[in-house]
Amino acid sequence: MNRILHVDGDSFFASCEIALDKNLEGRAVWVGGGRRGDGIVIAANRAAKKFGVKTGMACFEAKRICPRGVLCKPHYDEYRRISAEMFHVLEEYSPTLVPVSIDEGFLDFSTMASVVWRDTTPEKYVREICDRIAREVDIPVSAGLANSSRLAKLATDAGKPGFLEVKPGEEKEFLKDRSVRELSGIGKNRQRSLAALGALTFGHVAKLPSTLLKQKFGIWGQQLWLFANGLWNEPLLLEVKDRTTISSNTTLPYDEPDYEAALTFALSEATRLTGQLRREQLQARELSLTIRFNDFSEVGGTHRFREPQFLNSIFNTALEEIFHDCMAGQFKPVRQIRIAFWNLARLDLQPTLWGRTDAERWGALDDATHKLNSQFGNSSVMTGAQLALQQVDAAHKNPAAKCPFVPQREMVKKLWGTDADPLAHKGDWEKRLAKVSKQLQFQH
Numbered sequence: 001m002n003r004i005l006h007v008d009g010d011s012f013f014a015s016c017e018i019a020l021d022k023n024l025e026g027r028a029v030w031v032g033g034g035r036r037g038d039g040i041v042i043a044a045n046r047a048a049k050k051f052g053v054k055t056g057m058a059c060f061e062a063k064r065i066c067p068r069g070v071l072c073k074p075h076y077d078e079y080r081r082i083s084a085e086m087f088h089v090l091e092e093y094s095p096t097l098v099p100v101s102i103d104e105g106f107l108d109f110s111t112m113a114s115v116v117w118r119d120t121t122p123e124k125y126v127r128e129i130c131d132r133i134a135r136e137v138d139i140p141v142s143a144g145l146a147n148s149s150r151l152a153k154l155a156t157d158a159g160k161p162g163f164l165e166v167k168p169g170e171e172k173e174f175l176k177d178r179s180v181r182e183l184s185g186i187g188k189n190r191q192r193s194l195a196a197l198g199a200l201t202f203g204h205v206a207k208l209p210s211t212l213l214k215q216k217f218g219i220w221g222q223q224l225w226l227f228a229n230g231l232w233n234e235p236l237l238l239e240v241k242d243r244t245t246i247s248s249n250t251t252l253p254y255d256e257p258d259y260e261a262a263l264t265f266a267l268s269e270a271t272r273l274t275g276q277l278r279r280e281q282l283q284a285r286e287l288s289l290t291i292r293f294n295d296f297s298e299v300g301g302t303h304r305f306r307e308p309q310f311l312n313s314i315f316n317t318a319l320e321e322i323f324h325d326c327m328a329g330q331f332k333p334v335r336q337i338r339i340a341f342w343n344l345a346r347l348d349l350q351p352t353l354w355g356r357t358d359a360e361r362w363g364a365l366d367d368a369t370h371k372l373n374s375q376f377g378n379s380s381v382m383t384g385a386q387l388a389l390q391q392v393d394a395a396h397k398n399p400a401a402k403c404p405f406v407p408q409r410e411m412v413k414k415l416w417g418t419d420a421d422p423l424a425h426k427g428d429w430e431k432r433l434a435k436v437s438k439q440l441q442f443q444h
């Protein structure tokens with residue numbers, strides 16, 4: 001009999017802010033995203049939610065409907081630290097801990113019943129864990145216990161804030177009136193197909209013939225039928241999956257009327273993401289760009305490469321093309337820029353210095369650049385694309401920038417991970433290196 005515990009921080013980012021600043025306790029608190037922390041709401045605590053503050057809402061809107069609430073800028077490093085502390089406490093309680101996000105994880109409690117819970121109840125035991133996290137890590141967590149991770153998650157959501165156990169044998173009853181929408185990972189299409197069969201709740205699903213579900217949805221349909229009948233008994237497995245996407249989503253601090261500035265920013269973001277691809281030894285076959293305007297309408301496009309790519313110059317060329325395609329004829333100011341690399345594959349570069357093909361030589365060159373940059377600082381060697389970016393950027397700075405946000409500082413930071421002027425305090429050898437790299441600029 002599987003017993004899986006799901007633990008989830010309550011409004012985690014907002015709770016972290018309260019843990020960091022006790023003056024915020026008892027107040028409505030939300031955390032703003034975007035580069036200046038005042039873009040859209042990325043987390044809101046219970047008190048703020050009572051006023052209608054929601055994730056995804058513009059921060060000024062949140063302030064309007066909840067004037068006494070507090071906007072916090074995000075402190076991601078602190079969130080990561082607090083998250084690690086939370087998982088440190090949790091790992092004391094089970095040999096199998098599977099974190100699924102910064103504030104959420106599963107613990108395998110399958111063997112507890114005969115040993116640990118002999119002298120106590122699961123309820124008492126889990127409440128002790130939650131209390132300990134509240135005491136030592138200073139954040140509130142909710143938890144759910146059931147026979148599978150999926151059901152445990154539903155239990156957490158149903159019992160939030162606090163703890164809820166779906167006892168063995170009570171699964172079907174617990175699920176009976178719950179909407180199938182609550183199942184994580186259920187898409188709109190499947191929801192619609194189920195609705196067409198008259199199945200809006202798990203209770204409805206349980207009454208359908210399993211053969212019909214199998215016919216309509218294959219294995220997933222069979223699993224769903226078992227789940228709805230409380231028979232889905234799945235062990236907790238620690239899967240180490242490769243990433244499937246790397247993306248960034250930036251809300252500009254002001255509506256940006258200047259499309260060249262928006263493109264510059266998009267290119268710098270793509271460069272940063274390419275760096276991340278490289279760090280994780282990955283390459284991407286698809287690149288997508290979505291632009292959201294100040295009226296929340298969106299345009300975008302995707303480019304699919306014939307082979308997986310990892311070069312900044314190739315990505316930037318494709319990105320520029322998508323940008324020009326989808327922005328042609330547009331006039332509204334830009335509010336948000338999303339970039340994603342999809343369809344990722346492992347980057348297996350031959351360990352050759354120069355290689356036989358163009359791609360191999362590019363790869364070797366790119367690798368060498370990366371090594372130099374990690375050794376001597378991120379702007380020691382620049383690609384043509386990076387240099388072009390810098391020039392476009394300089395054009396925006398001088399003369400007077402047309403755009404309300406002058407991206408220079410922030411973009412340098414995005415590009416090179418530091419606020420410092422890349423050439424301000426470098427030794428002579430670095431200047432020489434920069435000169436050489438300019439002469440050897442890669443053109444694309």
Ligand SMILES: [Mg+2]
Pocket residue numbers: 008009010011012103104
């Ligand atoms: Mg949470």
